[in-house]
Amino acid sequence: MLRRALLVLAIGVALPGGAFARCEDHKPQPRPQNTFAQDVGRDFDRIIEEGWIEFAVYADYAPWSYEEKGKPAGVDIEIGRLIARALGVEAKFRLVAAGENLEADLLNYVWKGAAVGGRVSDVMLHVPYDSALVCRIEQVTFTGQYATESVAIAYRAADYGEKGPTPPFFRFDPVAVENDSIADFYLTSLIGPVDKIHRYRSTAAAVDGLAEGDTKAAMGPRAELEAGLARHPDGGLKVHSPPLVGFARGSWTIGIGINFQHKDLAYAVDEAIETALADGGIARIFAAYGLTFTPPAR
Template sequence: MLRRTLLAMVLGVALPGGAFARCEDYVPQAKPQNTFAQDVGREFDRIIEDGWIEFAVYENYAPWSYEEKGKAVGVDIEIGRLVAKALGVEAKFRLVAAGENLEADLLNYVWKGAAVGGRVSDVMLHVPYDSALVCRIEQVSFTGKYARESIAIAYRASDYEEKAPTPPFFRFDAVAVENDAISDFYLTSLIGPVDKIHRYRSTAAAMDGLADGDTKAAMGPRAELEAGLVRHPDAGLKVHSLPLVGFARGSWTIGVGVNFQHKDLAYAVDEAIEKALADGEIARVFEAHGLTFTPPER
């Protein structure tokens, strides 16, 4: 699942042995010999000529991208429409399944296409920006940074009237997490495999469990927790972010991925997103969904 593979790569957990400088531990692969360059995807001029642009977005990933009544909806969908409007073309969306890891997703949907019947989309949304990725995946332009996300804790306010809960509380208080996601891994590493960690198929389901009173708290990406607050407005729930001991990073930047062959498209998309940030359009998208907007460092 995306929440497991993507966040585990970007956030990481502090491990012994020290940190590498940017790209220090990366060894470039040997360049292919006696092969011809292949054009993959559509050039920017072709997109303008055709009058539409296709965005790859993750399926079943509320509040970011999901299907409702046969249509793609969510924060990433609306951001894609802002980009398309700035380019003067129609936005089309391809809901895709998350693979084993982010590299596989970028290969399948951005720079090469799946081995059987695969094709790439023009732009992939909700791609985490990380300097290590820039080193390892040379076939993708990582650009268009449009928000920051963080791990947070949701809780029932009546259970924590004096102080919002932190991870050590969950040695004694039941907490909901997505099974095998980064929050599950983190809590298990921090406090051990205690029976107070209740595992659900998704962060959305974990928030439903919290709202139903099965647990006192839930832990996961802030936007997914806040989407649970929107679904359960009368449950008396709150969300807070906090520094997490042992995390290399508790927050990360979200952007887009574009095939490295189409730099002009990457520049145009980044410019459209920069303008939407400056005009407050992206902030308004988050506000309309009841989510906290944290602008990215650009």
């Protein structure tokens, strides 16, 4: 799943003992030499000619991408529509299930297609960007960075006041996290497998647990926490991003993935995103969803 992909980035790239110089541990991968045309997506000219572009987005991933009244909604959906408008084509969306890791998702939806009945989409949104990924997954062009996400803490202001808790508080105070997530891993590593860490099936459920009084805080990706606060406007909840001691990867860049054969499409999509960053279009999308926007490193 995506949270496991982020966990791999955190423990395999950024923490002491797991880091490499860029591409130091890289072993070239075999190219997909004999892949049929329908399995590697459409080129840019065909997209323009046919008048539509398909984006692969994660299903059930509010506030980023989800279904609302039978239609796709979320920040990533709006960013896809923004890109399509810039290209002068119609945006179509394919809500996909997250696999065991990011490599599997990119194989299934970007550069090859699943082994049984699989096909790729033109663009995949919400792809975490890291230089190690660029080295390791040669069949994908990583580009179009459009936001930065970070780990944060939601809390009840009545319990902590305006300052808010930091991770060491959770040696004593109950905290909600998504099971097997980057926040779960971090807290378990920092303070041990204590019974104060309450695990939920999702970050959204963790915030619901906080709002219901089961815990005093919740920890996870800031956008997901802020979306949870919007569901509980009368809960007296706040979010902050305190320093995370011993955590080298508390934030990450979000971008897109495109089949490596379609460089012209990658350039066009990146230009559309760069323009939307410059004119405030992407910032306005975040504001419309009540989310904090942090520009990406590009």
